Structure formats: structure tokens, C-alpha cells
């Protein structure tokens with residue numbers, strides 16, 4: 556486990572007091588500079604080098620009619636990521652982040668060649684199984700499959716660090732994964748499904764009632780099956796991409812690399828990682844508050860406050876990528892502004 560560098564945080568806090576502005580006038584931008592100083596081990600951190608890794612997998616529970624879209628959209632969107640046409644491709648480019656996609660369990664065949672020679676998105680195909688089981692009726696996956704997915708995520712975090720990345724962003728693609736994420740949040744926080752289950756890709760109120768009962772049934776079944784600790788719940792009602800994300804976040808924290816969270820599903824995965832090992836929480840930054848009903852509850856259970864509230868409800872790491880320019884700006888202000896002494900500007904009146 557990695558400790559925060561509190562001396563660097565103190566140096567950054569002191570520098571903020573010296574920059575040519577009333578102390579505190581840059582608000583959360585100041586807090587961000589200090590947050591990164593403690594985690595990047597420098598009083599004046601350089602530019603962030605972000606890597607985005609999207610984990611993709613299918614969900615057996617899609618057969619319950621819990622999503623507004625058919626399960627084939629998972630593999631179709633993977634092809635879209637590789638062709639460069641998804642929201643995250645545009646946002647990653649704007650945020651100057653690298654993008655990789657890892658198939659940890661996509662169930663339907665890819666109907667086109669999967670590698671576009673001109674594409675900048677890297678693709679890793681390592682399915683643990685062809686989608687999860689229907690978590691309403693059976694364990695989503697075995698403990699062994701869950702561990703495999705977790706380790707794939709952990710390996711991705713290690714690769715990010717080896718490539719010199721100093722901010723890791725996990726994204727996901729998996730039709731019906733808001734159902735699994737909601738079930739996990741309920742299991743780990745004791746919240747009622749009616750307060751957590753949301754509209755996902757845009758189901759109507761009737762379908763949402765059904766989704767709530769699917770989650771209730773899943774929780775009762777898993778409890779009956781003996782689920783107790785976070786790993787049990789992850790295998791029983793989670794997803795392969797959610798397990799990979801939880802492993803990705805855990806390993807990032809173990810390596811001392813900060814993590815920027817995305818939306819509802821990624822935050823549910825972070826909750827699993829933190830309940831598994833509470834030290835992971837120190838490395839997490841929340842990008843935004845999703846429109847998905849239970850997201851704020853999950854963030855508050857993690858003690859995190861979101862930077863933006865833009866009514867996003869997409870996933871794919873889109874909300875995280877969106878705040879990258881803001882984070883780079885916070886660090887640039889911290890590095891490049893003149894101090895009172897340098898600029899010959901008088902400090903506050905005594």
C-alpha cells in the first residue's frame with residue numbers, strides 16, 4: 556500500500572497562498588492542485604498523463620428486459636470504439652488521453668474485423684466467459700471467474716503505470732450493467748433498491764418497477780446462497796467488467812496512481828474495491844454526478860463529492876474524460892502563476 560505524500564500537499568498548500576490571487580479565490584481548482592500534489596509526490600505536479608481503459612462485457616440479466624437496448628449493442632459499441640465514433644473517442648482526444656478497450660466477456664460475435672488499421676484505440680480480447688449468468692436466477696459468475704476478471708483489470712493498471720501514466724480512468728460498456736451496479740450498491744450499503752435503481756439507457760417507469768424487482772430477487776437469492784463479503788457479492792450480482800474495474804482501481808491504489816471515476820457503474824466498482832480494502836478510497840477522485848438515481852448515494856458512501864453535474868448518463872468513461880481539461884488547468888494555474896514576490900504585487904493588507 557502507498558501512503559499519501561503529506562509534505563508535498565503542505566508545499567502545494569503553501570504555494571497556493573503565495574500565488575497572485577486572494578487565497579481561496581480559485582476554489583476547487585486549488586483543492587485539486589493540493590489533491591494531486593499529495594498523490595503525485597510533488598509540491599508542483601507536472602501535466603497529467605491520463606490513460607483510459609474501457610472494460611466491456613455482457614450481462615445475462617439483459618434477458619429480463621432491464622435495458623432499453625438489446626444485448627448486441629455491447630459488441631457493436633466495442634466496434635464503434637475501435638472505429639473512433641463513440642463519445643469517448645471524441646472526449647479522449649479532447650482530453651489528450653490514450654484509450655484502450657478490454658473485452659472481458661462480450662457475449663455476441665463481432666460482425667466486422669475488429670482491428671481498424673487507422674485506429675488509435677488499442678484492443679485486448681481476453682473474455683473470461685461469454686457474458687455473466689442472469690443474476691436474478693443464478694450467480695453472475697463463479698468466484699474463480701470473478702478473480703480472473705479482477706486480475707485482468709489489475710494488469711491493465713500495472714501496464715498504465717509502466718507506460719508512465721499518472722492518472723488512470725476506467726470506463727465500461729455492457730448492456731444491462733446498471734442493474735448489476737445497482738444490486739452491488741444495495742448489497743454493500745443496505746440501501747433499498749427503490750432508491751438506487753434508475754432508468755439506465757432510458758427505460759420507462761413500468762420497466763423500472765420490473766428492474767427494481769429483479770434487483771430485489773437477485774439480492775434475496777444471493778443472500779440465500781451465502782453472500783457475505785464484497786467479493787461474494789461481486790461474483791453473485793456483479794459483472795465481468797465491474798470486477799475488472801474493481802481490480803483496476805485496487806491495483807492503481809496499491810501502485811500509488813490516482814484514479815478518476817466516471818459514472819454510476821464505475822463508482823459501484825470503486826465501492827466494491829473500497830469495501831474490499833479501505834485504503835483504495837484515498838486514491839479516488841469523482842468526476843461528475845450521473846443522472847442515474849443511485850449515483851449520489853454511492854458517491855456519498857465513498858465520501859466523494861463530484862466536480863461536475865452535467866446531467867450525464869452515458870458511462871464509457873465519458874464524464875471522467877470530460878473533466879480532464881479542468882484538471883490540467885488546475886495544475887497549470889498552480890505551476891505557472893506568479894507569486895506575489897515574483898510579480899511585485901502586494902499581499903493582503905496587514
Ligand SMILES: Cc1cc2ncn([C@H]3O[C@H](COP(=O)(O)O)[C@@H](O)[C@H]3O)c2cc1C
Pocket residue numbers: 621622623624628632727728729730731732733734754755756757869870871
Ligand atoms: C448506444 C449505447 C452506447 C453506450 N455507451 C455506454 N452505454 C451505457 O449504457 C449501458 C448501461 O445501461 P443499461 O443498464 O440501461 O443497459 C452500459 O453499456 C453503459 O456503458 C451505452 C448504451 C447504449 C445503448
Ligand SMILES: O=C(O)c1cccnc1
Pocket residue numbers: 733754755756817818819820821845846847850867868869870871
Ligand atoms: O452513470 C453512468 O455511468 C451510466 C448511467 C446510465 C447508463 N449508463 C451509464
